[in-house]
Amino acid sequence: MRRTTVTTLVVALIAGLVGIALMPRVPRLGPHTTGDAELADAARAxxxxxxxxxxxxxALVxxxxxxxxxLGDRDPAGRPVEPGTPFEIGSVTKTLTGMLLADQAATGVVHPDDALESTWPAVTGPLREVTLAExxxxxxxxxxxxxxSPLAWAHLMWANVSGGNPYAGQDVDTLRGTSDRVSPDGGxxxxxxxxxxxxxxxxxxxxKAGVAYPDLLHTRLLRPLGMTATVVATRTDDLPANRAQGSRASxxxxxxxTGAxxxxxxIGPWSTAEDLARLAAATLAGTAPGADAATARFRExxxxxxxxxxxxxxxxxxxxxxxxxxTSGFRSYVGFERATGRAVVVLGNTDRGVDPIGxxxxxxxxxxxxxxxxxxxxxxxxGLAVAFTFLGGLSLLGTARRRELDRVTLLAASVWAFAYLGLAHRMGDWSVVPAWLWPLGAGLSAAGVALAATRWRALPVLDARVPWRRLLSVASSLVAAVLAVAAVSD
Incomplete structure (x- = not known):
């Protein structure tokens, strides 16, 4: 018994040391600086x-x-961010779309109070009555x-867990079909x-213009402003070169x-601090196409x-x-103050917010x-970090000490011990929880495996009154563990 305890402790210690090399590495704004040094210092401050x-x-105007x-790195490899590095800009794109409305209204192509049905006749559901301004x-x-569809929502949930693209497959026809099924509510x-x-x-x-959205955006707004580095990636092939890599703050x-x-x-637009500074400067000056979109009209x-x-x-x-x-791995902020004539752009490649910096x-x-x-x-x-780090190991240790036990049950518990470690590594917020907890969990899981190994030879393969039911239960548990690990793997 004493020999088993010593062996278990040694295995746990070795696994913990290995876990130190594998433990989560939280990003931290690196020392690299490019472009205007004074502005970089102000941003760091x-x-x-x-x-x-x-x-x-x-960017500062x-x-x-x-x-x-x-400032810092554009990817885990440590390549520096430059002023021309492309970032996903997410909902900053909504200002561009609003400016397209203001531009098209100024040229008489549409009126803000036009109903949707007069602009996009393909929409036939209740949404056709809402106005462009709304x-x-x-x-x-x-x-x-x-x-x-339920399948689309399931894909969204899976993407949120796996870190994938939740909007994959959502093209223009999909959106039009969706718009026919939604109705304006009481709000x-x-x-x-x-x-x-x-x-x-x-x-x-x-x-209304007879073109695709990216083409209209390029013709009416991006090209006149000289925003040559701004692209709409509707497919992965459209992604810009030398772009930043997004990640969680953990x-x-x-x-x-990507997606049209x-x-x-x-969903899909990428830009640079340089390009968005041109947009902000021209909007602030009132010279950008559709600059009137920035005029406040309605109270939130x-x-x-x-x-x-x-x-x-x-x-x-x-x-x-x-x-x-x-977006999933990027944050962006564009703002300006008319009274001071100052505008700012901040782009970040983690999901840590950048609004306060701006x-x-x-x-x-x-x-x-x-x-x-x-x-x-x-x-x-x-909670996910702490629970998943220790849950598998504690469960395995408890299972390995049970009097009535079989190999199939022990195998499933062992697989789950390391599946939970993978979930903790990927889904836990290690910018909040100390990362050294993870090697402790790895040691605990390894200790459980070591204890299980000492009992393995003496156990029956299956110990159950209804063997097929027990096998089915364990098999489904193993499949779930594999899917869990697959979901959080790169």
């Missing part, structure tokens, strides 16, 4: 906690002059997202953020999002109003026009800038 950030691209800088300002009474006329509404708006404007790499259906709302709450895509928020006696973006660069105090809202409550990510 605006980052209250560098943990959870990997790289940032920033003052008195019509654009300055840009890159779609642009999130006042059409539509849900945030509507993927249509019509009030601001309720909707990716569906802005996506429908973008494709409606493109249909370090887990994530797939880029939700492109006008922010006591401090915030909305135009066509752009929000305007009061911070004390100051007013900032802005929009942010969030507001600090605009000159707001740390209190006024606030803190970045977490993707999920911190206790969830921390």
């Amino acid at each position: 605006a980052v209250t906690d560098p943990s959870g950030h990997r790289g940032l691209a920033v 003052e008195n019509g002059r654009i300055r840009t800088a890159g 779609l642009a300002s999130h006042r059409a009474g539509l849900p945030r997202v509507a993927l249509g 019509r006329g009030e601001v309720h953020y909707s990716n569906v509404g802005v996506s429908v708006l973008g494709h409606a404007l493109a249909a 370090g887990r790499p994530l797939d880029p999002w 259906g939700y492109a006008p709302a922010g 709450d006591g401090d915030t109003r909305i135009g066509y895509g752009w929000f305007t928020t009061r911070h004390g006696d100051r007013e900032v026009v802005w929009h942010n973006g969030a 507001r600090r660069l605009l000159g707001l105090s740390e209190r006024e800038a606030g803190a970045a809202a977490p993707v999920v409550p911190g206790w969830i990510g921390a």
Whole structure:
């Protein structure tokens, strides 16, 4: 018995040491600096906690002059971020779609109060009655997202777990079909953020022009502003070269999002700090096509109003026009203040928010800038890290000590011990929980395996009154463990 205990402890110690080499590595804003050194220093000073950030691209517009800088790394390999490094910009794209509406209205192609059916006749459901202005300002009474079928929702859930692209396969026809099945609810006329509404708006404007949304965007907005590095990646082949790699703040790499259906709302567009600075500068100056989209028209709450895509928020006696973006592994912020003539762009390649950095660069105090809202409550990510790290090992140790036991049961418990470790590694928020807990969990699981090995030869293969039922139960458990590991593997 004593020999078994010593062997178990030795195995646990070795596994723990190996686990140190494999434990989660939380990104931290690196020392690399490119571009304007003074701006880079100001951006670093605006980052209250560098943990959870990997790289940032920033731009500042003052008195019509654009300055840009890159900070940290664009990928885990340590290649530096440059001012021209492409990032996913997410919902910042909604401002571009709103500006397309303002531009097309200015040229007389459409009117903001036109009903959707006059712009995109292919939409035949209840949504055809909403106006273009309602779609642009999130006042059409539509849900945030509507993927249509149970299979699409299942894919969305799987992608959220696996770090994949939840919008894969959502093309323009899929979105149009979805729009025929949704109806404006009782919140019509009030601001309720909707990716569906802005996506429908973008494709409606493109249909009116007889082109695809990316082509309309390029012709009417990107090319006139010289935004040559901005692309809409509707397929993986469209992804820009030398782009940043997105990840969780805990370090887990994530797939880029592509897809034509939700492109006008922010699925697929990539840009750079340089390009978005051109957009912000021209919008601030009123010279950009559709710059009037930034005019606040409708109230969201006591401090915030909305135009066509752009929000305007009061911070004390100051007013900032802005929009942010969030995809699975990127965050973005574009804002400007008319009173000071200053505009800012901040792009990050983790899911740690960058809005406070942008507001600090605009000159707001740390209190006024606030803190970045977490993707999920911190206790969830921390709970997953701790629970999954120790659950498998503790369960295996308990199983291995049972008096009535068989090999099949012991094998399933052993597989789950390491499956839980994989889940903890990938799904836990290690920017909140100390990463050294993970090697302790690895040692605990290894100790359970060592104890199981000492009993293996003396156990029957299967000990159950109904063998086929027991085999089916264990087989399904093993399949679930394999799927769990597959879901969180790169």
